Amino acid sequence: NSKVIQTPRYLVKGQGQKAKMRCIPEKGHPVVFWYQQNKNNEFKFLINFQNQEVLQQIDMTEKRFSAECPSNSPCSLEIQSSEAGDSALYLCASSRSGTGGEQYFGPGTRLTVL
Amino acid sequence: AQSVTQPDARVTVSEGASLQLRCKYSYSGTPYLFWYVQYQRQGLQLLLKYYSGDPVVQGVNGFEAEFSKSDSSFHLRKASVHWSDSAVYFCAASIYNVLYFGSGTKLTVEP
Numbered sequence: 001n002s003k004v005i006q007t008p009r010y011l012v013k014g015q016g017q018k019a020k021m022r023c024i025p026e027k028g029h030p031v032v033f034w035y036q037q038n039k040n041n042e043f044k045f046l047i048n049f050q051n052q053e054v055l056q057q058i059d060m061t062e063k064r065f066s067a068e069c070p071s072n073s074p075c076s077l078e079i080q081s082s083e084a085g086d087s088a089l090y091l092c093a094s095s096r097s098g099t100g101g102e103q104y105f106g107p108g109t110r111l112t113v114l
Numbered sequence: 115a116q117s118v119t120q121p122d123a124r125v126t127v128s129e130g131a132s133l134q135l136r137c138k139y140s141y142s143g144t145p146y147l148f149w150y151v152q153y154q155r156q157g158l159q160l161l162l163k164y165y166s167g168d169p170v171v172q173g174v175n176g177f178e179a180e181f182s183k184s185d186s187s188f189h190l191r192k193a194s195v196h197w198s199d200s201a202v203y204f205c206a207a208s209i210y211n212v213l214y215f216g217s218g219t220k221l222t223v224e225p
Contacts, residue, residue, distance in 0.1 A: 031211075100211050
């Protein structure tokens with residue numbers, strides 16, 4: 001079973017509010033990923049890190065979304081100004097490798113934007 | 115463009131029956147392939163993976179999958195399902211280190 005920890009499990013925000021979620025990867029996993037899963041089971045890759053450095057990110061992440069993985073602290077994903085369309089399950093995953101190996105997922109943070 | 119397709123949105127089987135969930139991918143090369151299971155909208159649990167070699171790979175809880183390069187497929191199988199297997203199953207392909215998921219197959223196991 002995965003040992004990726006995500007907090008909080010549930011997050012409710014009003015439109016325009018900030019939403020911040022955190023992730024602690026499995027020990028020994030230097031690569032961290034964030035995905036968004038919507039209610040139609042469509043997954044969208046947002047960003048990934050190796051140690052503290054961004055490896056890849058999509059355009060959406062560059063605008064209202066920000067993320068970081070500081071040394072000796074949980075990784076975080078923050079939405080600066082939440083929109084209704086951001087309501088989704090945000091999944092953090094970690095991996096031993098940055099070359100396509102298996103990713104282990106946390107339980108997710110379910111964001112509801114009212 | 116790369117994509118993963120799971121043609122069956124819902125599958126219902128009786129407990130003890132065999133199971134096959136279908137998955138096809140579209141990519142010019144051979145990606146790493148995975149099956150994940152999601153219970154009650156929780157996180158994803160890895161069932162099995164294929165990187166190379168023997169096209170039949172074994173996973174947890176009696177699941178196995180068979181890779182076919184000619185068919186661009188990676189179907190999941192189980193010889194005898196249990197009621198606890200009821201969940202949503204996702205096929206995924208890792209391309210340039212990013213997972214591309216199918217839309218999922220909701221499996222219901224009837225008593």
